[in-house]
Amino acid sequence: NAGVTQTPKFQVLKTGQSMTLQCAQDMNHNSMYWYRQDPGMGLRLIYYSASEGTTDKGEVPNGYNVSRLNKREFSLRLESAAPSQTSVYFCATGQPVNTEAFFGQGTRLTVV
């Protein structure tokens, strides 16, 4: 039982490159989230998926796209990376009805 697994853990991109962050959960939760965390900014929601087949924008969706492939997997894509997207990205799953969220180990992304 791994919980929430994110890949990769570290990534360096050049401006304009694209990449997909992968996330998978084995907790059988409906809700999944992508957050970014920057110093002094706290956790900010990029996109979330309340259930398989649905996705919604969070606070900071610009420059990102997501795919809820199935109940287990929720991927985040950067089509054309920008230095402003340098951040730590966390995938999470849980039950927002009780503020519960289980986080992956994070992806540290640097865009140069």
Place this chain on the structure above:
Amino acid sequence: KNQVEQSPQSLIILEGKNCTLQCNYTVSPFSNLRWYKQDTGRGPVSLTIMTFSENTKSNGRYTATLDADTKQSSLHITASQLSDSASYICVVSAGLRNAGNNRKLIWGLGTSLAVNP
């Protein structure tokens, strides 16, 4: 606007001492509040949840309180240990009872705690 504010922003204490972290929220309608601990380089991990009807809840050396009237919560750490060094984040769930999993999570910025030997 739904907001969660935490204080202090950072705190340094000596090992063995107690400390209290504060969380004030302006979230409506309030559903519940949870405290998370985030170690450096890792994702947040839940410590405790407070619902509207609860005033105090303990989890080992961590005790959380909630005053729903003043919209304040605190996290008290007793007999601190070096391993308590982390960021502590307060998050509030906003939404009506029938919103279910469409409730929004409002995250605070966290308090960075350093416990020194």
